[in-house]
Amino acid sequence: MPFFCLYQKKAVNLQPNLKQQINDTMKKLFTILLLFLGSVSLYAGVTTYTFTSLKWASKVGATVCDGVTDGWISDKDATEYSAGRTAADGRLYSCGVGVKTGTSSGAGATSVQSFEEVRRITVNFCQNSSKGKGTLYVQVGTNEPQAMPITKPAASGEGVYNRDSVFTFDTPQSGKIKFWVECTENAIYINTISIRSASGGSSPFTMDSYQLVTDVAQLEDSDQVIFGVYKDGVNYIMGYYDEWESVNNIHAIKGRYSSDRMQVDADESAIYTLRITELNGQKAFIFQDELRYEEAYLVASGGKTKNRLAVWTDVVDEKTYGNYGYWSIAIENGGEAVITNLGNSLSKIIQYNASNNPTLFSCYQERSQTPVCLYRRTEAIGDVPAIVAPLVNFGTTIEASGSRTIEVNANKLTEDISVSLKKGDIFSISYPNGTITSSALLDRDGDQLTIRYELYFPTGECQEGRFIDTLLLTSGEVQTEVQILLHFLCPLSIAEAVRSEDHAVVYLNDVIVTKKYDNYIYIRDETGSMLLFDRGDGQTGKRYGADVKAGDPLSGVTGRFINYFGVPEISPSEQFKVGPNQEVLPEQAPEIIDSIDVCRYLVLDSAVVTGWTSLTYNGQEYAVSNKFNLPSFDLNVPTRTFVIVSYDYNVVTLYIVRQEHYSGQGLDPITNDQLPITNKVIINDHIFLLLGDKLYTLDGREVR
Secondary structure: OOEEOOOOOOOOEEOOOHHHHHHHHHHHHHHHHHHHHHHOOOOOEEEEEEEOOOOOOEEEOOOOOOOOOOOEEEEEOOOEEEOOEEOOOOOEEOOEEEEEOHHHOOOEEEEEEEEEEEEEEEEEEEEOOOOOEEEEEEEEOOOOOEEEEEOOOOOOOHHHEOEEEEEEEEEEEEEEEEEEEEEEEOEEEEEEEEEEEOOOOOOOOOOOEEEEOOOHHHOOOOOEEEEEEOOOOOOEEEOOOOOOOOOOOEEEEEOOEOOOOOEEOOOOOOEEEEEEEEEOOEEEEEEEOHHHHOOOEEEOOOOOOOOOOEEEOOOOEOOOOEOOOOEEEEEEOOOEEEEEEOOOOOOOEEEEEOOOOOOEEEEEOOOOOEOEEEEEEEOOOOOOOEEEOOOEEEEEEOOOEEEEEEEEEEEOOOOOEEEEEOOOOOEEEEOOOOEEOOEEEEOOOEEEEEEEEEOOOOOOOOOOEEEEEEEEEEEOOEEEEEEEEEEEOOOEOHHHHOOOOOOOEEEEOOEEEEEEEOOEEEEEEOOEEEEEEOOOOOOOOOOOOOOOOOOOEEEOOEEEEEEEOOEEEEEEOOOOEEOOOOOOOOEEOOOOOOHHHOOOEEEEEEEEEEEOOEEEEOOEEEEEEOOOOOOOOOOOOEEEEEEEEEEEOOEEEEEEEEEEOOOOOOEOOOOOOEOOEEEEEEEOOEEEEEEOOEEEEOOOOEOO
16 A cells, blocks of 8 residues: 655655665665676776774775785884874874884884785875974885885974875885884874775776766766755755655755765765756756656745745646746856756745755755755766866866866776876966976876966956866877866955846955844945845854954955845855954944945934834934844934944835933933923924923034
């Protein structure tokens, strides 16, 4: 008996054993794949050992190693082991087995396994803070040992971060691997040893992968795809629709991205099948969840008011939602996917909501949330010569120089890979050390390659531009071309930023905070004022400006701009820097406050707050809101009133920050108590206030 979800007719029709059947099938396929991998002939590859104990026990990350007959025999035990951690910038921090001066100096081990035609050995290590000196030795078989000095890092404190030492052999060597560390100061920690040899692990292309879609033309009918998040550091993907999680949105689950975010690990809880079709003569896309629900499709189900995303059993609803199962797809910035519903729902664009708890994927009317991207399943290349490298996309930046390191993978090559650039004007390549602008050689089994850029402005004035070059990778008859993309922007003043198109990526010059409440941060520079609407970091859940306050200077503010019903605002997308706090004074209010003053921090002389929702200034009445949660307003007396100007639903609205009385204003000369306002008097078109038996101007000066 099939089970039906407890909501309307369009609910997904679940079969009770379907999920288990799929899981069993996936396990069988995975077992068959492993058997296949075990049967293929091995060729040159990399075997990596990660050390986990003082006796140099290890975990092995290559198919050829069975975890029993391979391993290491300790020649001399180390002194301590640290699991370390990953720092905020992604670098390994203090990870490995420690060798100290004294009794443990000289500690090391010999591999159980022999390796054929060893061409390179890479040792990943770290030190203690700014200390740690000595020599690392590596020996293959009975060949002469190679020594590599380990010195203090150039920058203080950098020693705690893991880095590589690379031993290369002009003539390949064979035999067991032996290593040891002679430590002369403090401690040196060994994390991993990677051995490139003819005995190495199998090709990186023996299993299918999910690659970032950088062009709509890459998508094919029946592609399996995963929805990712187009933002560094946000390691979530879109899960499958689960009515127990939510009937209105699709929950986010942890995803495992490559360091360059060009690849994401497969996850059967996140795979959708893409169908390419036509709608009204135009190409359209349908996302089917056939792994779990068979006839079920991704739809925008919010109608005219809601932000919703679901999986239902049809793609068209003529009465309400229209073609709510059809989508258009555009790819921007080398991978940002703008996936827009073609139905009747007001909210159409799939985005990731980092501010919701728990985080989720849904549809939104504006591009106001974190953008998404698509990863498509790419089949294993198999037993053919190949070079594979990711698109090098520096994205949109204001930095005049920068670098990015990519992983170049190769399969069954007999020659090392030559590297060159078609133009080489602003881009250069680096391998393994030093900058080479014309050519370089990579190992025939693949390696890391660093691409750098440097912009020059002969006139001294910043100039925006899009820069494209092509990286050429060649090994014998095998050649691959990889695009390099850079979009450079100049930082904007607020006056320039507020003229941007909606959803444009905006970088601001230095600004200062005028006021803040909740996740609303008001900022200004010498040209104008605007709002930072702080949605926070989707990975940590913490707001970028959680600790900022009035008077804090901000630099490095970037995000998407939107004119939100008259309020110019940016939702920050990266952590900005906060400088030393300084005094920030309000601007003097103009005679008439209008929408052009939105987000300004003003002081109004002789303003009279007449209630919780209104005040009078220069004879004009304005709407008031208590956003700053004052316990009370001083009513019906002229005060210096400090406000933030907003624009709510087409009405200029003043958020009162505080009020100041004028000296001696409205006080009884005997009791010193505040006298009530008994009347407003207009004389010759001027407004005066009658307090007790005295007449005052609006700025508190006594007339008689």
